[in-house]
Amino acid sequence: MEKFNKFLGIAGVVLFIFGVVSFLIAGEFNIYNEFHLIGGLILIIYYAAVDFSSLLEGIKSRSVKYGAGTFIYGIIIFAIIVIINLIAYKVPKRWDLTANKIYSLSPESKKVANMVPKGTVILAFFEGGNAGAVEDLLKTYDYASDKLTYEIVDPEKHPELAEKYQVNRDKTIVVVYKNRFFKATENTEQGITNALLKLVKGQHKKIYFLTDHGEHSITDDSAQGYSILKKALQDDNFEVEEFSIARQGKIPSDASLIVVAGPTRAYLPQELQVITDYLKNGGAAIFMVDPMQDDLKPYIQKWGVILDDDVIIDRSVKLFGGPQLGVFPIVKDYGIHPITKGMDGKSTIFPLARSLEKYEPPRGVTGATFFSGLKVTSIAKTSSQSWGETNLKELFEKHVAEIDSNDKKGPLSVAMVVEKELSKGNTGKGEQQSSKKKEVKLVVVGNSSFVTNKFIQSFYNMDFFLNMVNWLAGESEFVTIRPKSVKYSRVNFTEEQMATMFYLSVLIIPELLILLGLFVWVKRR
């Protein structure tokens, strides 16, 4: 009976321990841990009550005294070790032995990581809570600066956070400080550092899409809508809104860019004046005008660009086999301009476009354009086999297009940039506020459907538009950091080398060892 009681007592301890463990895992009391905790306690108390005398004697014995002493000794040592580990955790020091230092931050990023306000958090939204290699990158930021920490958030477990920070896609990183946040444009060191920089310096830039004239709408998610474009712009840290001049008045002062997206009805002269006032004050705009929409022709001409009355036909690039009309020209030539710096070799497609030309005002006439000396550059040209078909009736009724003497021969411009410096800024040393250089910037495109939901994901259309927006409204990336990777290495063995290698490294040493072992064994007998 005594032994059985002892068993119950120890069983009680076991039960209790399991109860504690399951409580820690579950985080709450449920029937399983309640049963174990209470049951365990009952058994322990039972044993103590029933066999109290032997328990008492047991406690009094010398071995228990020694044992207790040892136990406490052990606990103290353990506690010291834990404290040492905690200290080491707070004072991190590491050596990156990789050749390209891929697990360390570049010095620029380190600087930026220490410029952010203390308490900045880098949130990484990854489904399943696993960020893989990206977590290595986040760790380097965490290690480099005690002003920021990182957290991996599973958007499915915390949808409210995903909504709060406008996270639309999996694998998005957002840098947050209090109520300011910016998305990293890409999950690389460059993307994250630039997002952190925006936290330090900048603000969200605002883009207004004008409405009320049949323009494409950013709230429209049909094939003709711009809803995907809106999301892409938000991912690039822009705020996007619709704006109606007729109903809301002047362009707000926080507008970094306005977009006129393929209107089908005319703008009133007052509305055009509002736009002109905004632009003359150092604004930026994108005008996308489709073929046969001629209401804006005179206005655009005053900005130095002629909208031709044609439809570009380009049959040189065939998307599918067989004869085609060629009314969806593909552009591969982007001229020389900061907007198209990264577009080499990347194609864009413009479904039903009109060509553009630079407008040279007649000599001696003033006021033909808003400013004299406008700098007009083409940033997208079709191939030299293309032409601007002017016989639109035949094109749309008979689906026939042949080049004739009226038609302009390619290469033809589909998009052009207009720039003019309005005033030089000064950044003198003694001044607190440096006035920025004022300039007016416009991009005119002879097509508005290349960034509709139907076409925006074709080729590099989205990149092209984003580049335009970033040049017009945003600041170019502050920092360019080249991605680092493990040095690439290669090994090549011939067949016989493989065999030799196999024998040498895989077999021969174990063989020798086993022989040695046999020798030793024999020697001992």
Next chain:
Amino acid sequence: MRKILIVMGKELKGYFISPIAYVILGAFTLIMGWFYFNLVARFIQLTKIYELFRRPDILMRMNLNDMVIQPLFYNMTVILIIITPIMTMRLIAEEKNLHTDELILTSPISTWQIVLGKFLGAFIFFLVMIALTGIFMFELFAFSNPKPEIGPVISGYLGIVLMGASFLAIGIFTSSITSNQLVAAVTSFLILLMFYVINIVSTSVSSKTLSSILDYLSLVKQFEDFGKGVIDLRNVVYYLSFITVGLFFSKLSLDSLRWR
């Protein structure tokens, strides 16, 4: 100090005159060699495939460090979990078996010196075993062009050494609490296994601190940085702590023999 070295020397001798040691060394190098060979063969095969399919983007990222050396180290950690208990099982349990433990405990050597000496003996044997895998690295560097990075190899070995020493410390501890070598080996194996997988549940656990504690305790997670080529002081401190705790508890257990 000298007493420690004496114990260590005796232990090492004990290892190398026993045929079991050679079986262990032979088996370890055979298994690691098999892994090594397979990893290299796979690497070469993949290189050929991607050259055939003309994927320069993938070829640029293929390298021996990520695809051969790092996986080899990870495999080594798993094999060590199985092998080190066998290496340590006899260290103290055998003394109890042969009843030479009373002899030792009454001799003028302190229990601390006994534990350290035996640990060092096992550690040197372990180092010999690990050093044998050096031939694979040597071969890789000799025959490759361009060569892999050496930094991650150094940090990888450092991690293996620290990790292995932790395993040995646990092994000595279990050997000290029983006189049955088999029990010592199995218990050691189970404890190591537990610390190897302890972080698997960390994502499902409710409290954040518990989750990070579990992650921290994981023997294999602390190795990750070493495998990648980073020597982080925190990981080093972790392994040294593990060794200290293991050896300390062994000493305490040995002490308890004195008054039991």
